[in-house]
Amino acid sequence: MVRWGVSDPSPIARLRPKKAFGQNFLVNEGAIRTIVDAALAVPAPRLLEIGPGPGVLTERLLADGRSLWAVDLDPEACDLLQQRFGGPPHFHLLQGDAVRIPLPPGEAWSVVGNLPYNAATPILARLLTEDLPWQRMVLMFQLEVAQKLMGEPGTKAYGPLSVVAQLCCRLTRLVKLGPGSFRPAPKVDSAVVQFDPREDAPTLAERRALLAVLHRSFAHRRKTLANNWQGGLLPAALERAGLTPSLRAEAIVPSLWLAATRCLRTNHPEVFPS
Numbered sequence: 001m002v003r004w005g006v007s008d009p010s011p012i013a014r015l016r017p018k019k020a021f022g023q024n025f026l027v028n029e030g031a032i033r034t035i036v037d038a039a040l041a042v043p044a045p046r047l048l049e050i051g052p053g054p055g056v057l058t059e060r061l062l063a064d065g066r067s068l069w070a071v072d073l074d075p076e077a078c079d080l081l082q083q084r085f086g087g088p089p090h091f092h093l094l095q096g097d098a099v100r101i102p103l104p105p106g107e108a109w110s111v112v113g114n115l116p117y118n119a120a121t122p123i124l125a126r127l128l129t130e131d132l133p134w135q136r137m138v139l140m141f142q143l144e145v146a147q148k149l150m151g152e153p154g155t156k157a158y159g160p161l162s163v164v165a166q167l168c169c170r171l172t173r174l175v176k177l178g179p180g181s182f183r184p185a186p187k188v189d190s191a192v193v194q195f196d197p198r199e200d201a202p203t204l205a206e207r208r209a210l211l212a213v214l215h216r217s218f219a220h221r222r223k224t225l226a227n228n229w230q231g232g233l234l235p236a237a238l239e240r241a242g243l244t245p246s247l248r249a250e251a252i253v254p255s256l257w258l259a260a261t262r263c264l265r266t267n268h269p270e271v272f273p274s
Contacts, residue, residue: 011055024114032060033060035112044109046107050115051113114140124139124165143190148161150162160211163210167210170196209261
């Protein structure tokens with residue numbers, strides 16, 4: 001197996017970044033070390049890397065010895081990864097879209113990834129709403145997305161992603177990175193967020209129902225709940241669920257969203273997609 005040091009530019013130089021795949025390859029040694037150390041700090045028996053690209057994280061993760069599954073949509077990246085790491089029996093490569101590619105069932109994952117900016121949100125939504133066991137996720141996002149994940153009620157950043165993520169996980173921002181940490185340099189800053197599951201997280205069915213409620217409620221941020229739910233729920237139904245119809249969605253804390261969703265599932269199942 002051919003190997004390069006993580007700081008050696010050869011793997012990145014061999015892979016042409018493609019705008020269509022949202023590729024910006026991480027070259028910041030400190031960030032690489034932070035991501036890998038956080039992902040390996042839990043005892044999950046399997047590792048899942050999303051968007052490995054040229055493999056700067058992959059090499060470090062493989063050295064741990066656990067089974068590593070790497071998912072990448074780029075055929076050229078998959079060819080390079082196979083050349084670099086195809087020898088060890090604990091390396092498994094899946095070519096496809098991380099939003100929908102089937103993942104092997106089994107024991108829990110530690111999930112790591114420098115997510116492509118153009119698919120980060122749907123990838124995270126999948127990880128949070130499907131039956132995919134994980135003990136920790138350490139994921140890179142565009143800074144704006146990371147801020148939304150950690151947004152507080154009443155702020156512009158707060159939205160459906162904030163509510164679901166905060167109800168499901170304890171979130172920690174590990175590092176903020178400027179454009180110079182990547183090749184090619186993006187036009188925005190980035191951030192690495194660590195996700196640890198909450199013991200009191202809602203069930204998968206509740207998470208999917210919660211998203212349906214949130215997307216309807218936040219459809220027009222400047223409108224009240226009553227206006228956003230016209231044709232779906234009467235103000236009286238919102239009130240019974242604990243949601244004041246005259247409020248905007250951004251004013252409501254995550255715990256109240258979950259309680260309201262549970263009430264609506266019981267009393268108004270017609271508003272949820274089958």
